Amino acid sequence: VILGYLRKFHLDEIDALIPESVFQLPFPHEGKTFWNNECTVEYTDDVIFDIYFTNPTIFFDYVRKGVSALKKEKGSASSAWMYLQIKLIEDRPYDLSEIKPHMVNTPVCFDAVVLGLEPRTMYIKTAWYECPKGHPGIDIQCDKHRQLHPQVCTHSLGIDACGEKMFLNVDKSTQDYSQNIVIQEPIENTKFGNPIEYDAKITGGMVGDVRVSQKMRMSAVLRTVIDRKKNENEIYYDILSYKDLADSKEVLPTEEEIAIMKKDVEESDFMLKLIKSFAPEVYGLDSVKESLILGLAGGVRSRNKRGSVNILLLGDPSTAKSTLLKECAEVITKSLYTSGKSASAAGLTAAAVKRPNGAWMIMPGVVVLCNDGFVFIDEIDKATPEDRSSLHEAMEQQTVSIAKAGMHMTFPARTAVFAAGNPQTGKWELSLSAAENVNLPPTLLSRFDVKWRILDKKDFSRDTNMAEHILSQFTDPAEETFSKDYLRKYFAYINKLKPKLTKEAQKELLNTYRKLRDMSKDQESVVIDTRQLEGLIRLSTAHAKCYFHETIVEADVVHAVKVYYESLKSFGFDPEEGTVDQSTFFTSAKLNKETTFWNAFTALDDEAKGGVDAEELMVKLSSTPHYDEESARQEVEKKHSKENKIYMSKTGRYMRV
Structure with missing residues (x-):
């Protein structure tokens, strides 16, 4: 029949096959008719479906025998055809969440991501049973669950049959590989942010080809394992074939929509409109929003240098950090929003997980599953020490390595990380460094290209405007210039652009780097290093992509540097005035306050006027995150009266001792 x-239907494809080919066989469900090979009985292709449904493993063997016979007729007889790889094709894949109980034992097609692999095993595919009395043996195929059942010799002895229990001869039986895997619904197909997981089994040539975090279109049969002792049955998917899916399901703009976007970017206030459309419910924070937009645009990966931009939001609670991260997740297709303290058993990166059957399995975390995408981690300060340690490798080398339970694996992790963290004490302590406030190691902080500190400062005018903005969201919310759908398509499109760095842009980057390095020499502190220079290149690239530029020009660099300077100012640095000391990220406070004081004193020192004006010094200090008006006045008095490090000159101005 096969x-x-x-x-009838596949002779041309079979003629073109070579033993190394993959035979793409469509699901037979179109109701077409054909004759068996002897042309004695007519069938519809439903009978093929029934054979396939009864035992898929045997079905593939029959197909290989059919291909071998047709090839032999063409003069291409070879035993290699019995090992031909066959993949079923289905043009109408389901979402895993759409597969219902009534579809048990029915072939289905769906997209899934491989979460984990158990060690491979072997099963007996065709068993050879022999009679202890020497009667002829028999071949028995395993059932659909790959189980064997005891056999009794039916050899006739006159009126009665032999009836002896036959024994299995393993040496004469045929075995094949089998492997248990865990599959998950792709992130972009999930509903309500909860991807569904299932156990699955693969056999034969698929074992060894499947890798963790691989996205595939699978043809499978939903199976149940009947347990007579309880009224609950375990389920799994019996994978029959698969096709690797390299690209995620992205919603790209049409040609007409691209033309509209290109017209939009030509407007002088395009970036401002983009900022206003991004998380419009959040009042202010325009510079923070702009850096997030540049981060979503991303850079360009080259050689061993990452193209993704990593961004960190730190500061007081209730300053819209989580809202901004969720907004990012809504406009990026391949992304996942998670919390540092509520990640899966695999954590943020990867972990060895013990399965219910006792086997150990290495499973990837969200950073690996979002490879070539984005992960948004809220409350990163609550992540486990193991996760924070493994993020070092993921954020710089773009890989995640794990060696546990006698297993070693390395996963690709070309993932952009946007994170937010709150201070340990619930309020940002100006007397502590950033590392101490959020309990993050300095080495991890240095992996972020852009860092922001968002403080909840009392300001009557700003507080009033914010309250009015919040109230307006409940009565008359402002209309967005660009819709969420527009933003999704916009970012999906510009992420594929690859503008090239011009010599003009290189010169501007070099000048900026030299300027900041010169400040490092003056203050005996590191203002910028090569890692931050690479971050500026990525931000410049992202700005060029936002405007559909084919090359990165000086204006892109100037804008990227401006955003970078704004992020530094949020921590009390001012690169334009030379008051920059990035040690405040890592060292604690006395030194930071001391440095801030002398930086301000030096900036205001005027030899012609005979020193520093007291009022100007207190205003300068209170404008920094380390001092308010009262603490600035107390610091000046302490330096003058107690420490005797400054004195009052005859002109009424302070001078350094």
Whole structure:
């Protein structure tokens, strides 16, 4: 029957096959008719479906025998055809969440991501049973669950049959590989942010080809394992074939929509409109929003240098950090929003997980699953020490390595990380460094290209405007210039652009780097290093992509540097005035306050006027995050009266001792 089906519908494809090919066989469900090979009985292709449904493993063997027979007729007889790889094709894949109980034992097609692999095993595919009395043996195929059942010798002895229990001869039986895997619904297909997981089994040539975090279109049969002792049955998917899916399901703009976007970017206030459309419910924070937009645009990966931009939001609670991260997740298709303290058993990166059957399995975390995408981690300060340690490798080398339970694996992790963290004490302590406030190691902080400190400062005018903005969201919310759908398509499109760095832009980057390095020499502190220079290149690239530029020009660099300077100012640095000391990220406070004081004193020192004006010094200090008006006045008095490090000159101005 199968030979007649192949001869009628697939003869041309089979003629073109070579032993190394993959035979793409469509699901037979179109109601077409054909004759068996002897042309004695007519069938519809439903009978092929029934054979396939009864035992898929045997079905593939029959197909290989049919291909071998047709090839032999063409003069291409070879035993290699019995090992031909076959993949079923289905043009109408389901979402895993759409597969219902009534579809048990029915072939289905769906997209899934491989979460984990157990060690491979072997099963007996065709068993050879022998009679202890020497009667002829028999071949028995395993059932659909790959189980064997005891056999009794039916050899006739006159009126009665032999009846002896036959024994299995393993040496004469045929075995094949089998492997248990865990699959998950792709992130972009999930509903309500909760991807569904299932156990699955693969056999034969698929074992060894499947890798963790691989996205595939699978043809499978939903199976149940009946347990007579309880009224609950375990389920799994019996994978029959698969096709690797390299690209995620992205919603790209049409040609007409691209033309509209290109017209939009030509407007002088395009970036301002983009900022106003991004998380419009959040009042202010325009510079923070702009850096997030540049981060979503991303850079360009080259050689061993990452193209993704990593951004960190730190500061007091209730300053819209989580809202901004969720907004990012809503406009990026391949992304996942998670919390440092509520990640899966695999954590943020990867972990060895013990399965219910006792086997150990290495499973990837969200950073690996979002490879070539984005992960948004709220409350990163609550992540486990193991996760924070493994993020070092993921954020710089773009890989995640794990060696546990006798297993070693390395996953690709070309993932952009946007994170937010709150201070340990619930309020940002100006007397502590950033590392101490959020309990993050300095080495991890240095992996972020852009860092922001968002403080909840009392300001009557600003507080009033913010309250009015919040109230307006409940009565008359402002209309967005660009819709969420527009932003999704916009970012999906510009992420594929690859503008090139011009010599003009290189010169501007070099000048900026030299300027900041010169400040490092003056203050005996590191203002910028090569990692931050690479971050500026990525931000410049992102700005060029936002405007659909084919090259990165000086204006892109100037804008990227401006955003970078604004992020530094949020921590009390001012690169334009030379008051920059990035040690405040890592060292604690006395030194930071001391440095801030002398930086301000030096900036205001005027030899012609005979020193520093007291009022100007207190205003300068209170404008920094380390001092308010009262603490600035107390610091000046302490330096003058107690420490005797400054004195009052005859002109009424302070001078350094």
